[in-house]
Amino acid sequence: MSVDNQLTPAEPGKRKILILKALFAVFVCLLACGLYFHFYINTAYVEVELTVEKKTDFKIYYAEPGKPYSEKLMSWLIVNPERKQYSAFLTDLGKIERLRIDTHAYEGEATLKRLVIRQEGFAPLVFETAEQFGKLVPMHEIGDFRFADNGFLVQTSGKDGQFELVLAAERQGLNILWVLVRLAVISAIVLCVLYCAAPLATNLRFVPVLLFGVWMLIIVMAGISKENVHPDEYVHTTATAYYQDHWMPPVIEDPAIRNTFSAYGVSRLNFGEIYYLFSGKAHQFFQAFNFPNYLSFRMFNVLLFGLIVLYTIRNRYARMVALPFLISAQIWYIFSYCASDCFALFFAFLAACELVDPDSLLHRYLKADSWGIKIFGALGLGLLLGIVFLLKKNYLPFVAFFYMVILIKIFFTDEFFWEKRTVVVRLLVITCLGLCVYGSRVGLDYYVNGFDRQEKIERLREEMADHLFKPSTELHKKQLSLYRKARGVTFERAIIVDRWFEKTFRSTFGVFGYFTVSGTPLYYDMVRWSGVILLLFFFAAIFRGGGLVGSGLAVSGLGISVALILAALYQSWTVDFQPQGRYLFPIIPILGALYGLNYAAVHRGLLILCLTPMFLLGVYGFIFEALMRIPKIVFL
Secondary structure, X not given: OOHHHOOOOOHHHHHHHHXXXXXXXXXXXXXXXXXXXXXXXXXXXXXXXXXXXXOEEEEEEXXXXXXXXXXXXXXXXXXXXXXXXXXXXXXXXXXXXXXXXEOOOOOXXXXXXXXXXXXOOEOOEEEOOHHXXXXXXXXXXXXXXXXXXXXXXXXXXXXXXXXXXXXXXXXXXXXXXXXXXXXXXXXXXXXXXXXHHHHHHHHHOHHHXXXXXXXXXXXXXXXXXXXXXXXXXXXXXXXXXXXXXXXXXXXXXXXXHHHHEOOOOOEHHHOOOOHHHHHHHHHHHHXXXXXXXXXXXXXXHHHHHHHHHHHHHXXXXXXXXXXXXXXXXXXXXXXXXXXXXXXXXXXXXXXXXXXXXXXOHHHHHHOOOOHHHHXXXXXXXXXXXXXXXXXXXXXXXXXXXXXXXXXXXXXXXXXXOOOHHHHHHHHHHHHHHHHHHHHHHHHHHHHHHOOOHHHHHHHHHHHHOOHHHOOOOOHXXXXXXXXXXXXXXXXXXXXXXXXXXXXXXXXXXXXXXXXXXXXXXXXXXXXXXXXXXXXXXXHHHHHHHOHHHHHHHHHHHHHHXXXXXXXXXXXXXXXXXXXXXXXXXXXXXXXXXXXXXXXXXXXXXXXXXXXXXXXXXXXXXXHHHHHHHOOEXXXX
């Protein structure tokens, strides 16, 4: 072997790194091409032109040979009289033999002007003539149907009118050369991005870049989506509007706040959340810029995500804590409309950063010698803790995790070896200050409404709630989602038949609007297995290299997260069946803190490799499901 061919001691390591980078590039190219092939070549696209009398649902169910229709296998559109044209993704036409088409979900008339189903490799299925619509066979609650000049008129005798179509999809074959050209272009774009962005892997500099891109998507969603097409936005905006002109909590019986009550007969103003004070003042500020009213309500939450982006640009520990923010489009979605969940997530993020960063205000205060840090640190941290104490109740597990991490640092590490007693005293000081902030907010409520405020809330709930939600309504006449345990529904049925875990999982990673915009079953399966791989790698790395303290923190974080999941399940079973993933978002800052506390034990390259599919799937879901299908403001 010549001298030129001999390897220096550093070169084998460099070659290994190059091989890993090449494998990562190949993986991302294959993933991007696979996603494109599945969602745009191997999935049918539906175009609908429909006229309805009122807001309703248009559904297309699909069934494989020999199998029944299922709620899990359908595409669902929200339609209204103001709009005529809609679109949605379906599934692979090659796998199904029948479609069930539900034109509208009310007793009355609707007109289906045109229905087109396209998929590459198949002849388009077009329905716009009498002969073509004649292939639809009435199944259930169809009173009358006929073809007229303005389209296919459907008169239903109930709220579940159904037609069936037996598919005769004609295969035409794919243009393989054209497919390969597109896949090659996608791969070239991916390789270009990876090559140019490679320096961003150092110190996780890619995190603020990706978060900035997500922020742009959030701004677009906030700007183009209609008012109250997001979960419970109307109750959040009315509660926010109250604090536009007020500082004190409202009188519970005040007629001026009747518009803030939901169908449940409760007002967000009575929950004690401090979000609405901040949001109300921000709304007042943004109105000075002549923003549309709907947008000025949303801008506070958009601004909060922007602050996360800025913090990650400045601080590498914030990037570690923010990594889990990249795994789900649902996290990004809650920052695009007026709701209190993102405020809670933002302050939990700040608290997690304080835990992780050794130079944070918390650590400097606990170790401080100067009176300036002691005084201003105590006041600042006391205010932060007070806000954290005032967050939504589902963030209490995060509060427990926060204190558990601090106590483990004090008693089981050498970080505060010589100052344990002093540190405990200072921790008690900021806790007491935080409780003072919490107590001041709660005390104001009692000052304004008296010590019988809870009784007043219950009386008003009886008055303001819709009949299905009134406390006095007999159980069998209440909304079906309420008190399922009392109705005799077993715990096993809530999990297996009602599919609580599956519905919660889907709404954790991408169900938008009033749970009407969602992906295909395969999309969620891809998210599921990508998430499983990421979690298994993450916790295995910590248990392998995190030592006793790191492993203990991981076990504690897992335990607290599981407890939160079980508490949400029990709440759904005993009170109101609402399997919503946002109730589990306190797990996000817990995961971020665990990574920040154990980052040395987790291989950064492999972590990025496992994280990439989750992020790409999230981007796909946000753009091609949420943004494309959410009802939008019409700009004239």
